[in-house]
Amino acid sequence: MLYADYNSTSPVLPEVLEAMLPYLTEEFGNPANERTSLGKKAKEAVELARKKVADLVNALPEEVVFVSGGTESCFSAILGSFAGRSERRQFICSAVEHSAVLEAFSFLSSLDSKTEILRIPVDRNSKLDLEKLKTSVSENTNLVSVMMANNETGVLFPIKEIAKIAHSKNVLLHTDAVQAVGKIKIDFKDLGVDLLSLSGHKLGAPKGVGALVIKKELIEKNFWKPPMVGGGQEEGRRGGTLAVAQIVALGCAAEIKKKELSQGSAEKLQALRDEFEKLLLEKVSGVTINCSENMRLPNTSNFLVEDVIGLELMEELSKQNIFVSTGSACSTGKLEPSHVLSALGLDTVSNLSSIRVSLGSKTTIEEVRRLAKRISSVVSGLRDSSEMEFEKLFNSKG
C-alpha cells in the first residue's frame, strides 16, 4: 500500500496504541472519581496528556479542553463565542474554511436571524483579502475564524497578522488548526490567537478525540461560554465523561510530533513534496500545481491534471492500493466541485480535474518516486480511454 492521504486521516502510531491500550482494559477508571485509586490514575493520565498537548502548541495546560475531534472543537469555539457576547452579531471567516466552520456558522444563522456571516474572499493563490478584513471588523464583530492551513491546498494563512486586525476592534480570533498541528511548529501564545482547534486523527492518534485551546483570559472575561454542558467535566467547559484512552493517545501523539518537529520533520516532508512535484511536472503533461506561489503546509500538493477527472484518477489509483484524495475528504465520492477551489476562481473543469496528495511521517523517497510514476501511467490510460466521456460530461454540465 502507498498511502498519500494524510490530510484525510492518519494511521494510529504504534507507540500511541501501546500507550492507550491499558486505559481501555485494566485502567478503566472515570477521572471524575478522583478520590478512588482507579479514578485518580485516570485523572493523572488525562492531566499528563493535557500537558503534552499544551506543549505541542505552546499553550498552558489549563487552556486545553478535550473534545471529540476537530468538528466539535470548531463548533464549540463558534457557538461559545456567540454565547459569550451575543450582543455582537457579526461573524467573519475566510471563503475556504472547512465545513466544520462553515456549517457551524450556518447553524448559528438558523438560531438567530440577526446574525451576519461574512466570508472574506481569497485570490487564485488563496491569499486572503486582508484589506477587506480590516474594513469589515467593527465593534459589532464577535469572532473572526480563519484556518491556519487549508486541508485541500495546504495554504497557510497569516494568523498573527489576522489576530492583530481582529484585536484592534476587541474581536476574538479562532483558528482551525486541524491540518497544521503536528505538521508545522505552532506557538499559540506568540500568534495571539484566542481559540485554536486541533484533531487527534490527523497526527497519529485515533479518530474521535481533539481539543479546543481557549485563552485563559477569555473565560475570566466571560467572552466564551460552553455550548456543551452536562456533568461539569473539563472545569465546566465541556460536559461528558472523558474518553481517557483517546485522550492519552492524543497526548502521546502530541509528544511524538513535538519531538519529530524539533528533529526537522517539516523540512523532510517539504523536500519529499517538492521532489514529488518536480517529478510530476516532468512526467505528466498538462499539470498545474494549485497555490504553488503561496506558503503551504510542507506535506500537501494539490494539482490539476488537464483532461482527467480527479475522482477517476483517485479511484484508479486506489485499485492499485495507492491512496490520494480529491476535494476535502468529506466530499469525496461526489462529483461536486470543491468550494475551496471554486473560491480560488478555478472553473468547474479545472476544479473537477484537481487532486490532492498529502504525505506523512512514514512517506519515503521511493514512495514519492513510485507515486509520480504511477500517476503518470494512470493519467495516460485515462486520457486514452475517457476522452469522449470527459467531453460529454463537461459539455452537458456547461
Ligand code: PLP
Ligand atoms: N477542519 C479541517 C481543516 C479539517 O481538515 C477537518 C477534517 O478533515 C476538520 C476540521 C474536522 O476534524 P474531525 O475530522 O476531527 O472532526
